[in-house]
Structures are given as structure tokens and as C-alpha cells.
Amino acid sequence: MLGFIAATASATDVPTSRDAQLADLAVVRDEYLVKELAYTPATRAQAAAKLRELETRAGELSSADLLVGLAQIGALADNAHSGARWRDPRALPKRRLPLRLLWFPDALVVARATGEATDLAGARVLAIEGLSPDALYERTKSLQGGSAINRKKYLPTLIESLGVLHALGLAKTPDRVALKLRLPSGKVVERTVAMIANDPASVEEERLWSPEPMPGETTWKTAITTDALPTYLADAEQPFRIVPFDDIDALYVQLRTNEDAEGHPIGEFTARVDAELAAKPRRHVIVDLRFDVGGNLLTTLAFMRALPSQATGRTYLLVGNYTYSAGIVSAAAVKKGGGDSVTIVGDELGDRLAFWSEGDNVTLPHSRFRLRYTNGTFDLARGCAGVPQCLDHLIDVNPVSLVPDIAAPLTSEAYFAKRDPALEAVRADIRKRD
Incomplete structure (x- = not known):
């Protein structure tokens, strides 16, 4: 189970002073980059270069800029278990789109919606900020590592969040997103949707599939009804x-x-x-x-x-x-x-x-953002006995x-x-x- 950034404070409360951001980035350098074993020499160098870029902008980085930069550093490991985490609902930005997206094999769908976007529940997304779902994936995949399937599961959480698309240069403003959708009726609509106070009810992506109400969920409309569920x-x-x-x-x-x-x-x-x-x-x-x-x-x-x-x-x-x-x-x-x-x-x-896992989290002292490093590996298809950190002996299920x-x-x-x-x-x- 994954999320993105985990923190004990809201992402919009991240300290923006140069000293605070440099201190956080120093922890990324000293405690994350050196411990993350999923990097190749080339991707470790790319991650270090991205970190230096963030350091040169310290004090000028918005919360979304910092979030995006940390996500990209972790994603360069190209490993689903590695990098930025966002599992504590309190870490979510204070504002987020009033809808929750699910990426199916054949469509990007509004699984839940509330407020002014309620009528969009069950709609198929045709474009976000003028980008088709395929084009949007290509422009946002740098935020999440692993296979394309893994990236598509977790990218919506960031796409929906305050400032992220703007920080990537994809949205004109940080607090609203232009959408083109096909409603369940078949009608195609274009809508600019503003961010609202974040409701953490649907933080776990896999839980969005079921229309059954989540604990604490009251105002959200779901894409399908609860009757006659498979x-x-x-x-x-x-x-x-x-x-x-x-x-x-x-x-x-x-x-x-x-x-x-x-x-x-x-x-x-x-x-x-x-x-x-x-x-x-x-x-x-x-x-x-x-x-x-x-x-x-x-x-x-x-x-x-x-x-x-x-x-x-x-x-x-x-x-x-x-x-x-x-x-x-x-x-x-x-x-x-x-x-x-x-x-x-x-x-x-x-x-x-074949993937890296195990490891632990590194929490940044000021922003409280968290990154997970991995230090044990499995290869269920071929085995990884030649790798010192191989854990295949614990499971004996390969090849x-x-x-x-x-x-x-x-x-x-x-x-x-x-x-x-x-x-x-x-x-x-x-x-x-x-």
C-alpha cells in the first residue's frame, strides 16, 4: 500500500525559509540518498543533481515545489517501494480538487465527487489542462517510480492536489484545474474546477473502487451505486x-x-x-x-x-x-x-x-515530509542470489x-x-x- 508524502502537518504549512528548506534537503542528502539502494549509479547521480537544483532555490520554493521536487528525487529510483510517501491524511494539502480519480486500463474516471463537482461523479476524463490522459501521464510520471501500472495508481492523488500541476508547468494557476469530461449521460462538458478544503476520507486509492461509504464520508457522490455490487x-x-x-x-x-x-x-x-x-x-x-x-x-x-x-x-x-x-x-x-x-x-x-523493499522512512525535520528508502530486494522471476541484499531465501517462491x-x-x-x-x-x- 502506498501514498505519497507523509507528514504530521499540512503541506501548505511547510516552512519556506531558506534555512529550514536547506536543513530538510540536507537530510535528504545525508539520510535518504545514501541509504536508498534501488538507485543505479546513473539515477543516483540524477537524484543528486535534482537535489542540488532544489538547494539553489531554497527559500523560494513553494510547498508544492518542494513536494514535487522530493517526489521526483524518489521516483528516480524507479522502484515502487521507494521515495516520497503521503500516508498520513494530515499531510495532504489543505486544498484539493473536489473529486477523486481512478486510472482504469481503458480510461481515467471520476470515482467520487462533491460540492460543485458532484455532477461529475462517474464521468470519463477526456483532458486535464488540455492534455489527454495519456499525455498527462507522460508529463506527470516523473513523480512516481515503478511500472506504468504502479505510477497510474498513485499519480491521481498528486494531480488532484493544490499547486502540483502548476509546479510542473501544466496548469495556469495553482488552485484550479481545467477539465474536459464525458458525463455518464454521454454529454461532453468543459469545466474549470476550483480546489476546496481537503477531505481526507478517500486517501487510500484502492478503497475508491467501492461505492460503499468510507468512515466519516458524508457528502461525496460515487461513480456507481451500492446495489448489486459484484x-x-x-x-x-x-x-x-x-x-x-x-x-x-x-x-x-x-x-x-x-x-x-x-x-x-x-x-x-x-x-x-x-x-x-x-x-x-x-x-x-x-x-x-x-x-x-x-x-x-x-x-x-x-x-x-x-x-x-x-x-x-x-x-x-x-x-x-x-x-x-x-x-x-x-x-x-x-x-x-x-x-x-x-x-x-x-x-x-x-x-x-523484481523489486526493492524493506528499509525505513526518513522524516524531514521542518516540513515533516517523509521519504522511504529500500535496502532489501526480491526477484520472483529469476532470483537474486548474487545480490548481497537479496531476500529470496525468506520466501522460496521463485522462479x-x-x-x-x-x-x-x-x-x-x-x-x-x-x-x-x-x-x-x-x-x-x-x-x-x-
Whole structure:
């Protein structure tokens, strides 16, 4: 699970004095750049050059300038686990667009909207500041590292935030954004939308998918309604779920994280799955990790390895653009444990199979912005035993391929129709095999 910048104060309260900004940037140099191992020699040099550029502008940098510069320094590591973080809602700028965007494989969509933008919920974005979604991605991808899928998941949080597009030279003013959209009715509209006081309710990007209200959320309209939701979107506040599908003799097991959630110990859940399958063996097991954004991979590693052996038929492993970090390791464990009995269904993963992780956060003393460095690496496809920081020995799930056997992306078209292409594909495959 990722965000961008984390801080204990609002980003609009960042000290702008030269001394304060130089002190913060010195910490970036002394405690982040030297500890981040995902950099190559070339990208480390580029990051150092970017840092020197910021130092020459110290005292003149706006909050958004500093935010953008730090994000670009971290993104040069080209590693999804590295760089700037924004996980504490208090770190969000005081103003943000009154809408929340989701980047689907086929569209950029307004997932939620409020205030003067309420009527835009469910709209497809055709342009932002005159840039198509593809062009916008090319102009903003320097803010986030990792694969294109990973970048597109988290860039909207910055795109929506006060001053960011202006700092990049893409918007005329810092506090409003020009949009061109196709409304759910099909009508195309152009709208300049002003930033409003920030509502942190939707800080976790993966949670935006479900229209079910988030804690504390009251005034936001969602792109789809809460009735007749597909299984993968239902019970959005539940981190782990079991759903029996008696018509196909299958047990559906969904994990949205690999660690304890408040009131939901993950060990109790995995034990419940084992007990369920022992009491009523199933021909098929469907393991849905499409929104498993990670956590502690060791909490579920043995469980995932053994799960395919509990199906008398096939194990269907559902993966997608939000399968990330420990979620990817979990998927690899299922595939390695079940071998040819596992059918992978879904879309491209949320990160590469070779990535750097672990490490710790560095907090800047004045702005309180935070950057995460990484110092341990995995390569699930080929192994990384020749690298001193290789952690493959902890998981023993490589080499493995997680390319879907059956492509079933969660497109915006399927989302608005409340369809689940992956479960449809599973049912079709079971019928074909029968």
C-alpha cells in the first residue's frame, strides 16, 4: 500500500525559509540518498543533481515545489517501494480538487465527487489542462517510480492536489484545474474546477473502487451505486472474506491485505479458511488477490503455499493492477505451491516481479515530509542470489511467472456495468473443463 508524502502537518504549512528548506534537503542528502539502494549509479547521480537544483532555490520554493521536487528525487529510483510517501491524511494539502480519480486500463474516471463537482461523479476524463490522459501521464510520471501500472495508481492523488500541476508547468494557476469530461449521460462538458478544503476520507486509492461509504464520508457522490455490487467490491471495509459458490463447488477467498486489520486478525482468518475447507472440501478454490496491497508477507506465506492442495480440482488465482508487494509474493506462493493446478486469471500486476523493499522512512525535520528508502530486494522471476541484499531465501517462491493464463482486466466498462470479468472467466473455464 502506498501514498505519497507523509507528514504530521499540512503541506501548505511547510516552512519556506531558506534555512529550514536547506536543513530538510540536507537530510535528504545525508539520510535518504545514501541509504536508498534501488538507485543505479546513473539515477543516483540524477537524484543528486535534482537535489542540488532544489538547494539553489531554497527559500523560494513553494510547498508544492518542494513536494514535487522530493517526489521526483524518489521516483528516480524507479522502484515502487521507494521515495516520497503521503500516508498520513494530515499531510495532504489543505486544498484539493473536489473529486477523486481512478486510472482504469481503458480510461481515467471520476470515482467520487462533491460540492460543485458532484455532477461529475462517474464521468470519463477526456483532458486535464488540455492534455489527454495519456499525455498527462507522460508529463506527470516523473513523480512516481515503478511500472506504468504502479505510477497510474498513485499519480491521481498528486494531480488532484493544490499547486502540483502548476509546479510542473501544466496548469495556469495553482488552485484550479481545467477539465474536459464525458458525463455518464454521454454529454461532453468543459469545466474549470476550483480546489476546496481537503477531505481526507478517500486517501487510500484502492478503497475508491467501492461505492460503499468510507468512515466519516458524508457528502461525496460515487461513480456507481451500492446495489448489486459484484463480489469483489462488496463489504469494502472487510479486509478478508470467504464466499461459497455452491453452483460451481468453489470457495472464494479474498484478501485485501497481508496483515492484521483492526478487529480482524489475519491468523484467525486463515485458520477459518482451513477449517471451512476441511469441514466441506471443495472442488475449486478461487483466491482473489486483485486488491491485496501488501503488508507482512510472512503472515500468509505458508497458508498460500498450502491452499492449492486443499482443492480437489483447480485453484483459480485472481491478480490485477492492485496486487502489490506482499500481495505479489502471496500470488507467487499460490502458483509455486499449486503448479499446473493453478490457473491465473486477471491482469498485469501492480509492480514488477523484481523489486526493492524493506528499509525505513526518513522524516524531514521542518516540513515533516517523509521519504522511504529500500535496502532489501526480491526477484520472483529469476532470483537474486548474487545480490548481497537479496531476500529470496525468506520466501522460496521463485522462479515463477504470474502472467495471467486468462486475461480478464477490470476495465471501466466492466466497472460501470458492475461485472467481474475474472469471475466470469473462471465460471466459463469450469464449464469448459466439465
